[in-house]
Amino acid sequence: MRITVLSGGVGGARFTRGLLRLLRERLPDGDGGTRARVTVVANTGDDLWLHGVRVCPDLDTLMYTLGGAVHEEQGWGRREESRRVSRDLAAYGLGWEWFTLGDLDLATHLARTELLRRGEPLSAVTRRLARRWSLPVELLPMTDDEVETHVVTDEGTLHFEEWWVRHRAALPARGFLQAGVEGASPAPGVLEALAGADVVLVPPSNPVVSVGTILGVPGVRDALRAAPGPVVGVSPIVGGAPVRGMADACLTAIGVATDAAAVAEHYGRRVDGGVLDAWLVDDADAPAARHLSEAGWTAAAAPTLMTDEDAAARVAAAALDLVGRAP
Numbered sequence: 178m179r180i181t182v183l184s185g186g187v188g189g190a191r192f193t194r195g196l197l198r199l200l201r202e203r204l205p206d207g208d209g210g211t212r213a214r215v216t217v218v219a220n221t222g223d224d225l226w227l228h229g230v231r232v233c234p235d236l237d238t239l240m241y242t243l244g245g246a247v248h249e250e251q252g253w254g255r256r257e258e259s260r261r262v263s264r265d266l267a268a269y270g271l272g273w274e275w276f277t278l279g280d281l282d283l284a285t286h287l288a289r290t291e292l293l294r295r296g297e298p299l300s301a302v303t304r305r306l307a308r309r310w311s312l313p314v315e316l317l318p319m320t321d322d323e324v325e326t327h328v329v330t331d332e333g334t335l336h337f338e339e340w341w342v343r344h345r346a347a348l349p350a351r352g353f354l355q356a357g358v359e360g361a362s363p364a365p366g367v368l369e370a371l372a373g374a375d376v377v378l379v380p381p382s383n384p385v386v387s388v389g390t391i392l393g394v395p396g397v398r399d400a401l402r403a404a405p406g407p408v409v410g411v412s413p414i415v416g417g418a419p420v421r422g423m424a425d426a427c428l429t430a431i432g433v434a435t436d437a438a439a440v441a442e443h444y445g446r447r448v449d450g451g452v453l454d455a456w457l458v459d460d461a462d463a464p465a466a467r468h469l470s471e472a473g474w475t476a477a478a479a480p481t482l483m484t485d486e487d488a489a490a491r492v493a494a495a496a497l498d499l500v501g502r503a504p
């Protein structure tokens with residue numbers, strides 16, 4: 178069984194960790210793993226250069242979460258982290274005090290930057306870094322080209338991380354720009370992962386700046402629409418609010434209501450020119466599932482809060498079940 182996941186950071190990483198737990202249980206390979214093959218295509222629009230190193234927040238959140246090294250409460254960065262280097266950088270008056278790199282995290286960025294400077298594409302670098310963590314998935318950046326999400330506000334255009342972390346998305350966003358996306362192409366393996374998938378999963382990542390950015394890479398949206406397997410998404414909005422993060426600020430910026438049904442309609446049904454075939458909402462939004470079903474959607478409600486790995490496995494099972502692909 179081949180599954181492809183389009184993922185941002187924390188929500189997508191937790192969902193994928195649950196999916197892998199489900200697959201190990203349902204499709205065991207005999208030595209603790211799964212015979213299913215999972216490819217994760219990650220958003221790289223959050224990426225930035227900081228202190229001369231390339232930081233890839235969503236790739237790193239996926240790598241640390243699936244590699245068992247993530248700081249669980251934060252959902253990003255390494256557990257048992259320290260910040261000696263960032264404190265000393267601050268003494269030089271360098272860096273952003275509101276966005277700091279942990280000492281161990283810095284090793285990842287130094288390794289990535291060293292390999293990039295040797296001329297290796299981000300996809301090859303990511304594969305090399307992932308090997309150290311024995312990741313049970315193929316982890317791909319959406320593109321090998323530098324694409325950064327910039328946020329247009331009344332106080333100027335900011336890198337996404339400044340808007341997200343420094344301003345907590347409280348500065349009204351007038352729009353999102355994916356700088357460099359026009360000339361970008363899907364990373365090697367991305368189109369094949371969509372064309373070869375028995376099912377494509379869209380986890381409860383940010384539909385605008387994470388999944389939306391992936392879909393904005395030339396060729397990806399068309400490949401998703403042409404995917405032979407069903408495409409099923411999980412709502413990141415529960416009871417009218419994002420589960421974590423500030424997806425509501427992003428949705429408002431593009432004129433989409435912060436509502437489980439509105440996000441589905443924003444993605445659109447594949448038969449209507451959109452990208453989804455089915456949509457899973459939380460029990461709290463059962464009326465939204467009914468509304469969508471009446472409009473012809475394959476939609477259902479289930480518990481979708483991924484409070485732990487087991488809960489995330491149940492969310493993955495419900496999503497696969499919705500399109501008749503539960504292993």
Ligand code: FO1
Binds near residue numbers: 235254275
């Ligand atoms: N988020 C914060 O709220 N504060 C930070 O200082 C911070 C540092 C950081 C460093 C590396 C990295 O990969 C992620 C980091 N994040 C930080 C999280 C980041 O904002 C998120 O992972 C995503 O970009 C948003 O989903």
